Amino acid sequence: xxxxxxxxxxxxxxxxxxxxxxxxxxxxxxxxxxxxxxxxxxxxxxxxxxxxxxxxxxxxxxxxxxxxxxxxxxxxxxxxxxxxxxxxxxxxxxxxxxxxxxxxxxxxxxxxxxxxxxxxxxxxxxxxxxxxxxxxxxxxxxxxxxxxxxxxxxxxxxxxxxxxxxxxxxxxxxxxxxxxxxxxxxxxxxxxxxxxxxxxxxxxxxxxxxxxxxxxxxxxxxxxxxxxxxxxxxxxxxxxxxxxxxxxxxxxxxxxxxxxxxxxxxxxxxxxxxxxxxxxxxxxxxxxxxxxxxxxxxxxxxxxxxxxxxxxxxxxxxxxxxxxxxxxxxxxxxxxxxxxxxxxxxxxxxxxxxxxxxxxxxxxxxxxxxxxxxxxxxxxxxxxxxxxxxxxxxxxxxxxxxxxxxxxxxxxxxxxxxxxxxxxxxxxxxxxxxxxxxxxxxxxxxxxxxxxxxxxxxxxxxxxxxxxxxxxxxxxxxxxxxxxxxxxxxxxxxxxxxxxxxxxxxxxxxxxxxxxxxxxxxxxxxxxxxxxxxxxxxxxxxxxxxxxxxxxxxxxxxxxxxxxxxxxxxxxxxxxxxxxxxxxxxxxxxxxxxxxxxxxxxxxxxxxxxxxxxxxxxxxxxxxxxxxxxxxxxxxxxxxxxxxxxxxxxxxxxxxxxxxxxxxxxxxxxxxxxxxxxxxxxxxxxxxxxxxxxxxxxxxxxxxxxxxxxxxxxxxxxxxxxxxxxxxxxxxxxxxxxxxxxxxxxxxxxxxxxxxxxxxxxxxxxxxxxxxxxxxxxxxxxxxxxxxxxxxxxxxxxxxxxxxxxxxxxxxxxxxxxxxxxxxxxxxxxxxxxxxxxxxxxxxxxxxxxxxxxxxxxxxxxxxxxxxxxxxxxxxxxxxxxxxxxxxxxxxxxxxxxxxxxxxxxxxxxxxxxxxxxxxxxxxxxxxxxxxxxxxxxxxxxxxxxxxxxxxxxxxxxxxxxxxxx
Numbered sequence: 001x002x003x004x005x006x007x008x009x010x011x012x013x014x015x016x017x018x019x020x021x022x023x024x025x026x027x028x029x030x031x032x033x034x035x036x037x038x039x040x041x042x043x044x045x046x047x048x049x050x051x052x053x054x055x056x057x058x059x060x061x062x063x064x065x066x067x068x069x070x071x072x073x074x075x076x077x078x079x080x081x082x083x084x085x086x087x088x089x090x091x092x093x094x095x096x097x098x099x100x101x102x103x104x105x106x107x108x109x110x111x112x113x114x115x116x117x118x119x120x121x122x123x124x125x126x127x128x129x130x131x132x133x134x135x136x137x138x139x140x141x142x143x144x145x146x147x148x149x150x151x152x153x154x155x156x157x158x159x160x161x162x163x164x165x166x167x168x169x170x171x172x173x174x175x176x177x178x179x180x181x182x183x184x185x186x187x188x189x190x191x192x193x194x195x196x197x198x199x200x201x202x203x204x205x206x207x208x209x210x211x212x213x214x215x216x217x218x219x220x221x222x223x224x225x226x227x228x229x230x231x232x233x234x235x236x237x238x239x240x241x242x243x244x245x246x247x248x249x250x251x252x253x254x255x256x257x258x259x260x261x262x263x264x265x266x267x268x269x270x271x272x273x274x275x276x277x278x279x280x281x282x283x284x285x286x287x288x289x290x291x292x293x294x295x296x297x298x299x300x301x302x303x304x305x306x307x308x309x310x311x312x313x314x315x316x317x318x319x320x321x322x323x324x325x326x327x328x329x330x331x332x333x334x335x336x337x338x339x340x341x342x343x344x345x346x347x348x349x350x351x352x353x354x355x356x357x358x359x360x361x362x363x364x365x366x367x368x369x370x371x372x373x374x375x376x377x378x379x380x381x382x383x384x385x386x387x388x389x390x391x392x393x394x395x396x397x398x399x400x401x402x403x404x405x406x407x408x409x410x411x412x413x414x415x416x417x418x419x420x421x422x423x424x425x426x427x428x429x430x431x432x433x434x435x436x437x438x439x440x441x442x443x444x445x446x447x448x449x450x451x452x453x454x455x456x457x458x459x460x461x462x463x464x465x466x467x468x469x470x471x472x473x474x475x476x477x478x479x480x481x482x483x484x485x486x487x488x489x490x491x492x493x494x495x496x497x498x499x500x501x502x503x504x505x506x507x508x509x510x511x512x513x514x515x516x517x518x519x520x521x522x523x524x525x526x527x528x529x530x531x532x533x534x535x536x537x538x539x540x541x542x543x544x545x546x547x548x549x550x551x552x553x554x555x556x557x558x559x560x561x562x563x564x565x566x567x568x569x570x571x572x573x574x575x576x577x578x579x580x581x582x583x584x585x586x587x588x589x590x591x592x593x594x595x596x597x598x599x600x601x602x603x604x605x606x607x608x609x610x611x612x613x614x615x616x617x618x619x620x621x622x623x624x625x626x627x628x629x630x631x632x633x634x635x636x637x638x639x640x641x642x643x644x645x646x647x648x649x650x651x652x653x654x655x656x657x658x659x660x661x662x663x664x665x666x667x668x669x670x671x672x673x674x675x676x677x678x679x680x681x682x683x684x685x686x687x688x689x690x691x692x693x694x695x696x697x698x699x700x701x702x703x704x705x706x707x708x709x710x711x712x713x714x715x716x717x718x719x720x721x722x723x724x725x726x727x728x729x730x731x732x733x734x735x736x737x738x739x740x741x742x743x744x745x746x747x748x749x750x751x752x753x754x755x756x757x758x759x760x761x762x763x764x765x766x767x768x769x770x771x772x773x774x775x776x777x778x779x780x781x782x783x784x785x786x787x788x789x790x791x792x793x794x795x796x797x798x799x800x801x802x803x804x805x806x807x808x809x810x811x812x813x814x815x816x817x818x819x820x821x822x823x824x825x826x827x828x829x830x831x832x833x834x835x836x837x838x839x840x841x842x843x844x845x846x847x848x849x850x851x852x853x854x855x856x857x858x859x860x861x862x863x864x865x866x867x868x869x870x871x872x873x874x875x876x877x878x879x880x881x882x883x884x885x886x887x888x889x890x891x892x893x894x895x896x897x898x899x900x901x902x903x904x905x906x907x908x909x910x911x912x913x914x915x916x917x918x919x920x921x922x923x924x925x926x927x928x929x930x931x932x933x934x935x936x937x938x939x940x941x942x943x944x945x946x947x948x949x950x951x952x953x954x955x956x957x958x959x960x961x962x963x964x965x966x
Contacts (some may be wrong), residue, residue, distance in 0.1 A: 003936075004301045006354035007895025007921040008309070008317075010326045013298045014288050015052030015096055015123065015215075016246065016278025019061025022054065023188050029282035037079045038284050040088045046288040049302055052096035052123055052278065056188050058160060062095040063130045086671065092302040095133065096123045097217075102192040103234060111461055113116075118238065120195055121215035121246065124208070124303035132207055140201045143168075143191045144294040163187035186933050195241065209965065211304060215276070216242035223255040240270045243311050248277040248280045248294040248320050252311050257315050293322040299358075299894065301760060305923040307589060312958055313892050316870065330412035332844045333357040333877045339378050340405040348404070348913045354919065355636045356895035357411070359873040361888045362881045363947050364899035369915040370881045371850050372398045373899060376406040377879060378429040378848045380418040390447060392846035395850075397433035430837060430849040444811070447833070451725060451812040454839050470586070470707050475701045476806045483804065485692045487797045493683045500676045503669045513670060521653060537646050544639045547632050552671060561622045572611045576604060678829065695778075696793060698804050699771045705729040705808050706767060712812075722817050723832065730811035731765035739802035747788025752780055769806075778803060786876050830854065831865055838872040845960070846877040853884040866891035885954035886923070888944055895919055896940045898947070910937060918943075 020028045020035050028035045034348040043051060068091065069075055076085050099115040142155035147164055156162040165902060167187030171177045177186045195214075202208045217570045218236055245256055250791060256273040258265035265272060276296045290296075297319045300306030301741070309320040319325045326684075334355045339348035362370045375398045379386045406418040416425060438447045456462040503509065513906050580600050589596050612754040712727040745754065750757060756773045758764045778800065780787055790799065814821040816832045824832065834852050852865065869878060888896060897919040902910045910916040911934055918935040922944070931937035945951035 001593045003924065005895075007356040007360070007893075007919065008299045008306070008923070009356070009894070010297050010299045010319075010324050011049035011302065012047055012324075013050040013276070013296045014048055014278045014281075014290070015050070015094070015276055015296065016054050016121075016280045017051050018054050018282045019065065020280065021058075021061030021064065022056055023182075023185050024056050024519050025282045027420045032064065032068070033079060036065065038086070039287065040080070040091070042284075042287045043091055044084065044087050048091065050092040050094065050307070052094050052296075054096040054098055054121075054278075054280075056098050056100075057158060057163065057191065059095045059097050059130065059133055060160075063092070063134075064146060065093065066130060070704075090302075092126065092414065093122055094126050094304065094307070095130070096121055097138075099195075099198065099483070100192050101195045103195075103238070104331065104537075108227055116286075119190055120193075120198070121217070122198060122202070122211045123244075123307070127212035127304065128207060128211055136205050136207055137201055141193055142197060143193060150630075156894050158193065159185065160189075163191060167193060195238070199241065210308075213243040213244050213308065214241060215244045217246040218249075218252060219247070221249050221251045221255075222247075223251040223259070223435060233286070236269065238274065242273065243308075245273050247273050247275045248290065248292070249275075250320075253320065272314050274310040274318045275320060276310070276318060277320050291493050294320050295322060296320055297325055299325070301921050301923050305925055306921070309921075309923045314876075316892060327929060328357050328411075328875075328877065329844065331410055331414065332846070333411045333845055334377070334879070335409045335411045337380075337406070337408050341403070341405060342405065343401075345757050345914070347401075349913050351915060352409070353897065353917050354895070355877075355879065357877050358894040359869065359891060360879045360895045360897060361893040362879070362897045362899055363883070363944065365901075365947060368899040368901045370899045370913070371396065373897070373917065374848055374850055374879060374881050375431075376418060377403075377408055378427060380406045380408045381416045381427050381846075382422065382424045382429070383421050383428060386431075389431050389434055393437045395433050405413040416931075426843070426845040428837065428843070428845065428847040428849075430834075430847070430852070432854065434848045435833050435837075435852065436854070437825070447814075448810065448812050450833075450836055451814065452810070453843075454836060455712070455717055457843070458717055461711070461714075463498040464690070464711055467707070468704055468711075471704050472701065472806065475704065476696050479694060479701070479804050480801060481695045482690055482694050483797060483800050486687060486694065486800075489683050489687045489690060493680055493687065496676050496680050496683070499829075500673055500680075503676075505672050506670070506677075506878045508671050509666055509669045509673060513663065513666045516659055516666060519659050519665065523659065533646055535800070537643070539939035540643045540646075544636060544643070547636045547639065548664075548667075549599060549671065550632050551629070551636075552962065553917075554625055554632070556675075558622060558625050560627075565618045568611055568614055572607070576607050579607075626646060652795050691778075694804065695771075695775050698774060701806060702729075702767065702771045702808070705810065708810055712810075721883060723835065724815045724818075726813045726815070727810050728813060729767040730809050731763060731770075732809055733763050735805065736807040739799065740803070742791055742794045742799055742802060743788040744791060745788065746788050751784055752787040753777060754780075773802060785889055834865065835868045838868050838876075844876055846879060847872070850881045851883065852880065853882060853887055883948060885944060885951040888948060889951070889954035889958050893922060894910045896922060896944060898935060898940070898943045900935055910935065 004308075017039070018026070018028075020026050020030055020032060039051075042048075053059075053065055055061040069079075070088075073085075076088070079876075080088065099120045099122065101120045103118045124137075139157050139159060141158040143158050143162065143166065144153050145156045145162070146169065147153075155166075164183045164187055167177075167183030167185065167190075170186050170190055171183065180186055180189065199214070202212050222239075239256075245252070247256075253275040254274060258272045262272065272846070275295050276298075277284050277290055278296065279288050279290045281289070298310055299317050300309045334353045336352040338350055338352045340350055341348045364370045375386065385835065386397075389395070399934065404418075408416040410416070410425075413427075416423060438450070452465070456465060469921060501588040548677075580603065583600065583603075584591055584596070587596065648758075706729060709727045709729055712725065718724055740749070740753070743749070754773060754776055756763060756770075758763075781796070781799070814832060814836065816824065817826070819828075821829055821832055830852075834849075837849075838847065866886055869880070869887065872878065880887065897917055899915070899917050900908055900910055902914050902916075918933055920940040922940060925939040925941040927938045927942060929937070935943075940953065945955070948954075
């Protein structure tokens, strides 16, 4: 019995290859050595794994090939070298006997040649001795030999002699046949059998039970022919009887797989049918060269049971195309795994365990090492993924095996090791209870992340989501910056107010100025100023005051220029660094990229040049200030010289000087007060604008979340009919409580929070009015006196930042057949969640899952879960621990790994180690009593039936599903 530990794999089969013994058409010649040499060298060259050796009526070519060549090592050694013989021994050879049945092909006469009878193939297991085929099958078949008036047709056994006798009689009765060829040729040409007789013989002999397949060639496009003719029932019954159809027509294949309505097709035709194709080679040039390179690929062991698997799974086990259907990338599929056991007791074998690129199921009794095996595979690839999932689901870990290392070899040759935690690759690991955790309240974050990852498989949504997230992050940062700016303005405003208080009130200063001016006027009046002198004095005094103001302005300009130049210089490095970092975060290229650094260095140089040019412009503008100072001071000297003669007339000169000095002091105070008022007015305006900007930014933040939700409603993002995804903006109350808890909650919280809080104390979140509520709360700080006290040590700015922080998240709503996931039963919820996980089909890394059937009833698993898995395994390698037979059989597991711990399972003893693993395909079926008690004493089918409850029923249901009755 051949064992294939990697399970079912895609291989190229050609089930229709003739030999020199094919009497009706032989272009190989009569040299069998030459034929056999060419046959196998061409098979090796074309990577053919199985051949159906085909002859008409009599399996003489198959018999000669088996007896005189394949079972004759000395003969093979004369034709092939040792490496070729090794490859030939791996090629499976089956007998394919081609008959003509008595039913005729109906059509237009001009389209019909001499071969009007329907061809019929019987493919037999290579386990049946050729003598048994000849004695118990071929010789039991009757051919129509002769007839006479009023009597039944005379029939004779199908033997070479009787075929020759038929040829002799027909040539004598119809001389034109003599030109056709030999007696045996004419006999075979005209012989016919009844297909019902063939089936009766095969079913009546236990030697052929489950060891034959009936094949019906079909050159027509069955989807196009008319099924309304008199031949409808004959044609239909032939198809219903056949296990397989020989056809490479894509439309015929679709038709036989049920087309658009599988149920209706099964009702009419009994079952869906697999199509196979071959080269139908009658010459060397035709060997393994089917028309249009339509090769037959079968995913199965190289056994007859493997071939039969295409009947159980016609849609997934066989393909007709040029290249192998297995197209998974080598870096995304695991090739094999192994334990490296450094413990003194040697718990594990260090033999490599092959892993199939499609679905692998790990079965075994309780505590047999199934989950342990899966855990070590996952942790060797990505320890962080495993630790995170185990922590979230509170599942078991197996980290106590300190002396155990584990290696995973990928199909591209790379190795992942348990001991190398730094070298990780992406996988999806689903431990026990993880799906339950997702369905619970504290699993909401993981569920949201899962749905988001699925949506991001759509490139349009991915681009939108990434852009939207950048907007949200950007506006949140800007909000913080604006709040900082607002409080900087408030601090400046407070400082200016304090400075202004040092000068006194504006009304007091203005009153003092008026009083001093009146005092000066009285002094002038007492001094006897003429009217002209009074006028001159007022003009010169006013002029002097104006020049003082101009000097003040020039000084402000000079100070401002110096401050701006200094600030531009000191802040440029920090500002440019932040600017460049934002650019880096936006581009999809490594930060150490030479090209990116080159661009950024160029930008930095340009920005530095701008600052340098700006400083030079300031310097240029300031160059005239010293000259202006000099000019004004010169004018002041002139004015003051003109005032001197007038001031000498004042009798009480000391009092005038003192009064004048006091006037200048008060006027200077007034100028400072006016200047501060202008600054305060400017800062107040900036503060108001800043508050408006903060409010608008917060509205923008809310808007970005609402846009996110709106985008998700796009039908393009829905991934299948029954499962619908929508979203809502949700409120993170814990985060918002950071703001609320900054107050003494014994106070009047409703006065502070208003409509945002319900009477029971819960938050009343409504995304449509939330921004306005937050803005109103901000206003409450300054306008209401009855709000609660702020807790000690909390600054006002921190309150505002907490108030305007991003307290939102996108909550995804998953509905299955219009039923919200939160209202589903645990079993149904688990099914939908698992489907979501498996829906990450654009992710092509392996998925490792431990007992997905938890909480699901058997019918649900058979009807739905196994279909999810069958669909996903096409694109992703799956390794799954399960106790459910349907997830092994109905999901058509390509490789079943049987785990056993010594002493845990009755009648199964390990050969050497405490934990042992044995693998193969579902079609691997045998019992070897010489190995009683060992894992290897029976096939995978037997293990599935014994270990898994319902295993026998699962196989029966699978066979009934596809109408396989032998």
